[in-house]
Amino acid sequence: xxxxxxxxxxxxxxxxxxxxxxxxxxxxxxxxxxxxxxxxxxxxxxxxxxxxxxxxxxxxxxxxxxxxxxxxxxxxxxxxxxxxxxxxxxxxxxxxxxxxxxxxxxxxxxxxxxxxxxxxxxxxxxxxxxxxxxxxxxxxxxxxxxxxxxxxxxxxxxxxxxxxxxxxxxxxxxxxxxxxxxxxxxxxxxxxxxxxxxxxxxxxxxxxxxxxxxxxxxxxxxxxxxxxxxxxxxxxxxxxxxxxxxxxxxxxxxxxxxxxxxxxxxxxxxxxxxxxxxxxxxxxxxxxxxxxxxxxxxxxxxxxxxxxxxxxxxxxxxxxxxxxxxxxxxxxxx
Amino acid sequence: xxxxxxxxxxxxxxxxxxxxxxxxxxxxxxxxxxxxxxxxxxxxxxxxxxxxxxxxxxxxxxxxxxxxxxxxxxxxxxxxxxxxxxxxxxxxxxxxxxxxxxxxxxxxxxxxxxxxxxxxxxxxxxxxxxxxxxxxxxxxxxxxxxxxxxxxxxxxxxxxxxxxxxxxxxxxxxxxxxxxxxxxxxxxxxxxxxxxxxxxxxxxxxxxxxxxxxxxxxxxxxxxxxxxxxxxxxxxxxxxxxxxxxxxxxxxxxxxxxxxxxxxxxxxxxxxxxxxxxxxxxxxxxxxxxxxxxxxxxxxxxxxxxxxxxxxxxxxxxxxxxxxxxxxxxxxxx
Numbered sequence: 001x002x003x004x005x006x007x008x009x010x011x012x013x014x015x016x017x018x019x020x021x022x023x024x025x026x027x028x029x030x031x032x033x034x035x036x037x038x039x040x041x042x043x044x045x046x047x048x049x050x051x052x053x054x055x056x057x058x059x060x061x062x063x064x065x066x067x068x069x070x071x072x073x074x075x076x077x078x079x080x081x082x083x084x085x086x087x088x089x090x091x092x093x094x095x096x097x098x099x100x101x102x103x104x105x106x107x108x109x110x111x112x113x114x115x116x117x118x119x120x121x122x123x124x125x126x127x128x129x130x131x132x133x134x135x136x137x138x139x140x141x142x143x144x145x146x147x148x149x150x151x152x153x154x155x156x157x158x159x160x161x162x163x164x165x166x167x168x169x170x171x172x173x174x175x176x177x178x179x180x181x182x183x184x185x186x187x188x189x190x191x192x193x194x195x196x197x198x199x200x201x202x203x204x205x206x207x208x209x210x211x212x213x214x215x216x217x218x219x220x221x222x223x224x225x226x227x228x229x230x231x232x233x234x235x236x237x238x239x240x241x242x243x244x245x246x247x248x249x250x251x252x253x254x255x256x257x258x259x260x261x262x263x264x265x266x267x268x269x270x271x272x273x274x275x276x277x278x279x280x281x282x283x284x285x286x287x288x289x290x291x292x293x294x295x296x297x298x299x300x301x302x303x304x305x306x307x308x309x310x311x312x313x314x315x316x317x318x319x320x321x322x323x324x325x326x327x328x329x330x331x332x333x334x
Numbered sequence: 335x336x337x338x339x340x341x342x343x344x345x346x347x348x349x350x351x352x353x354x355x356x357x358x359x360x361x362x363x364x365x366x367x368x369x370x371x372x373x374x375x376x377x378x379x380x381x382x383x384x385x386x387x388x389x390x391x392x393x394x395x396x397x398x399x400x401x402x403x404x405x406x407x408x409x410x411x412x413x414x415x416x417x418x419x420x421x422x423x424x425x426x427x428x429x430x431x432x433x434x435x436x437x438x439x440x441x442x443x444x445x446x447x448x449x450x451x452x453x454x455x456x457x458x459x460x461x462x463x464x465x466x467x468x469x470x471x472x473x474x475x476x477x478x479x480x481x482x483x484x485x486x487x488x489x490x491x492x493x494x495x496x497x498x499x500x501x502x503x504x505x506x507x508x509x510x511x512x513x514x515x516x517x518x519x520x521x522x523x524x525x526x527x528x529x530x531x532x533x534x535x536x537x538x539x540x541x542x543x544x545x546x547x548x549x550x551x552x553x554x555x556x557x558x559x560x561x562x563x564x565x566x567x568x569x570x571x572x573x574x575x576x577x578x579x580x581x582x583x584x585x586x587x588x589x590x591x592x593x594x595x596x597x598x599x600x601x602x603x604x605x606x607x608x609x610x611x612x613x614x615x616x617x618x619x620x621x622x623x624x625x626x627x628x629x630x631x632x633x634x635x636x637x638x639x640x641x642x643x644x645x646x647x648x649x650x651x652x653x654x655x656x657x658x659x660x661x662x663x664x665x666x667x668x
Contacts, residue, residue, distance in 0.1 A: 003438035007431045012465030021463060025441060029448040030427065031457035041460035043424055045483055046382040054426035054479055056464045090377055092388035092479050093364065096430070097341045104337035107359060114363040123365035126375035129355060130390045131346030132666065136472040145388055145426050145479035149379055332466065 001025060009332075014222030014268075015325030019231070037235050038157065039080040039219065042150070051086035053077060054145040060332040062109065062139055064183035066175070066195030069142055070112035072270060075199045076221070076334060077144040078120045082201040083217045083273065085156040085208060086148030088120065093144050094128040098137035109140065120199035122146070152208060158236035160215040165276045165302045167240065168285050170203065171196065171294035172248040173225055177267035178256050180333045193252050198271030203292050207275070212285050215276040221334055223325050224266040226310065228274065230324040234308045242300035242312045242322070265312075266325055268333045276302065335359060348556025348602075349659030353565070371569050372491065373414040373553065376484070385420035387411060388479040394666040396443065396473055398517035400509070400529030403476055404446035406604060409533045410555070410668060411478040412454045416535040417551045417607060419490040419542060420482030422454065427478050428462040432471035443474065454533035456480070486542060492570035494549040499610045499636045501574065502619050504537065505530065505628035506582040507559055511601035512590050514667045527586050532605030537626050541609070546619050549610040555668055557659050558600040560644065562608065564658040568642045576634035576646045576656070599646070600659055602667045610636065 001024045010017045019037075026032065032041070040053035057073040067075075074091065081088040093113060097106065117124050124144075179195040181187065200219065207214060216236070218228040225247070233240050249257075249264045257264045277285050282298050289296030310322040335358045344351045353371075360366065366375070374387035391407040401409075408425065415422040427447060431440065451458050458478075513529040515521065534553065541548060550570070552562040559581070567574050583591075583598045591598045611619050616632050623630030644656040 001437060001441070003436075003441060005437040007433055007435040007437065007440065007465055009433050009465050009467065011431065012463050018463060022461075025444055026427075026461050026463075029444050029458075030451070030461065031459055032461070041424070041426075043459060043481075045379065045384060045423065045481070048380040048382045050379060052424060052426060052460055052481065054428045054460055054477065055462045056428045056430050056475075056477060058430060058464045058466050060466075060470075089379065090375070090386060092375075092386060093360075094388045094390045094477050094479075096390050096392060096475055097345065099341060099343050101341040102337075103335060103339040103341065106341065107335070107337060110359055110363050117364070125365055125377060126386055126388055127356075127360050127364065127366070128389045129346050129352060129360075130392045130666075130668075131341055131343050132392050132394075132472060132475075133343065135469070136394075138466060138470040141430055141466075141475070143388065143390060143428050143477035143479070145428075145477070147377075147379070147386065147481065332464075334464075 010327050013325065013331065014227045037231060039083040042084065049150040051081050051084040051148040051150060053080040054143065055080065057142045057334060058332055059180060059334055060138065061183050064195060065179045065192050067197040068109060068112050069140060070109035071116040072197060072334060073142040073144045074113050074116035074120060075197055076270060077146040078122055079200045079219045081146050081148035082204045083219050085152060086150050087205065088122045088146055088148040088201050090147045091122050091124045091144050092126045093124050093142065096137055096141040097129065097131045098139050099131055099134040101139055120201060156214055156217055158216045158232045161236045161238055161276050161302055162215065163302050163304055164279060165215055166279055166282045166298050167300045168275045168277060168296060169299045170289050170296045171272050172250050173269055173272060174249055174253040174257060174264035174267035176270040177330050177333045178253055181330060189252060189256050191252060193256060196269050196271040200271065200273055206292065207285065207288055210288055212277060212281050217273055217275045219273040220269040222268055224268055226265040226322045227325055229310045233310050237305060237308050238302050239304045239307050239309045240300060241303045244312055244314045246297050246299045248295050248297060262329060265322065266329050343665040344661050347659065347665065348561045371565060373417040376418065383484040385415050385418040385482040385484060387414040388477065391476045391668060392666055393514060393668055394472065395517050398529060399513045399526050401531040402443060402446050403474060404443035405450040406531060406668060407476040407478045408447050408450035408454060409531055410604060411480040412456055413534045413553045415480050415482035416538045417553050419486060420484050421539065422456045422480055422482040422535050424481045425456050425458045425478050426460045427458050427476065430471055430475040431463065431465045432473050433465055433468040435473055454535060490548055490551055492550045492566045495570045495572055495610050495636055496549065497636050497638060498613060499549055500613055500616045500632050501634045502609045502611060502630060503633045504623050504630045505606055506584050507603055507606060508583055508587040508591060508598035508601035510604040511664050511667050512587055515664060523586060523590050525586060527590060530603050530605040534607055540626065541619060541622055544622055546615050547612060551607055551609045553607040554603040556602055558602055560599040560656045561659055563644045567644050571639060571642050572636050573638045573641050573643045574634060575637045578646055578648045580631050580633045582629050582631060596663060599656065600663050
């Protein structure tokens, strides 16, 4: 890593630069081990196995169609725990407030967190407040850190993926990123695009309780589907083949993306995830997911261990490589 | 709480306004219960009792004599766990970086965190990075959240304090706040005042292993000794009488405070704590603390349950009330 470099927005964007920072600085200095590329760390305390995860939320603006920084801070961290197969139990909530922030904005956000915690079934048990001088923050930043318990012994991780596994996606892509962007830039899409922000823990628990053997999961936040699958492909050293026709993107999102020059496969989601399951579990998985709402589908499969690669086959049978994002497509969406 | 109010620096200062915000917003919306005024939440996961605490660090400047935002972020959170009698095990580390930050500054800070984690005996196991646009942050903010295990069954909390308990302080006051302020304002005190920043977990474990029955503890960070004792007095509904002559303040700190119009009893520390112990444990406690370095002393006692109050008796036998800070004496020292 070149010490003369400066931090760019892309260092937080979920793509190549962020990976570089994690691998070459954080993972090498901290005790992250295998956890560095995962959504949460798996730890042992006495006789208990827990998952532990942290996220700062800096979304701009604070409120958007379908959510706000408060519900995002609760569901985002809940989902990181859920992706490890853990049952989220406790969250901490720490605030960095900018001097001059209106108390009623803080109140709205805290109430939204309260409601989100209730919905997800987690308790916010400890907190912190710091205030920075005007012009040194941006209204409000929130950190939530979560603890979940691992009820099952099954390991859910990229290393468990097998050739032939199918990839299930639980709904349509791109709504969160576009909802935030349209609120920030005051774009009035018709109909309005609302974030897909939602807690995933109960959905995952239902899959596990119904005996679905999930090999790996990942929620599709920063960098979207393409970045999540590229990380998994690298981590598990597998080739993933996707079929474009099977990936649900709504008309509104597709239209807005064309207008803005964005690729929906790289746009952030906050209530979408992929699960890697055996072929024989595909129908049951989709059925359960659809019964819980959302248009789940099987979007592709793990074809080989020859190369770490994600390919996308279009409707005409042509394949292209879906690369890891190099720059920053859309900053501060979470 | 008045919704038309705005956030002031004092809302993060450890005094009256911060208490108000915690009691009237966070504690009433979140599941904090008795934990709202404590350094950490006490939780149960399966058969294990753990302590869980979070803090954001926004210290300005990032580097100061005796430490930097990195070591502060590790030791500050370690100390919050230690104050509950917990053994710190795991930390998360989440960064909010400002676009344009030099990578070599981030590297120095991450290396400092690595060293601090090693010194304190904790593992940094998970993390997050967000980048905010230039002018919307301030170089670097860090959140660390910690998990500790409670080995002993003894409860350490203000509710355990008894009338007659003595208050032990582990060293001299005011160095952290002045070290940060002098770095920020480019004040060149002679000799230089260095922060007291230090991990307290091994000190606390040594006291407990030697059979010292600690009723309550608190580290003396934002708002200093006076604020910490006022919080405890209110929480336990006790009157605390301090003797000024027993409270160690170095010549340098006293001189600098006089120059700046500050009261050292309200200045932040990052390696100082008070322990409430039985009278018969005073000598042994002081002996152990001095054997570990630092000028420990017995600075006062719990005199009654008549009123929630902290008084300070000066060298001439006159007493005054040491109130909770109303405004903000010194922002962004942690």
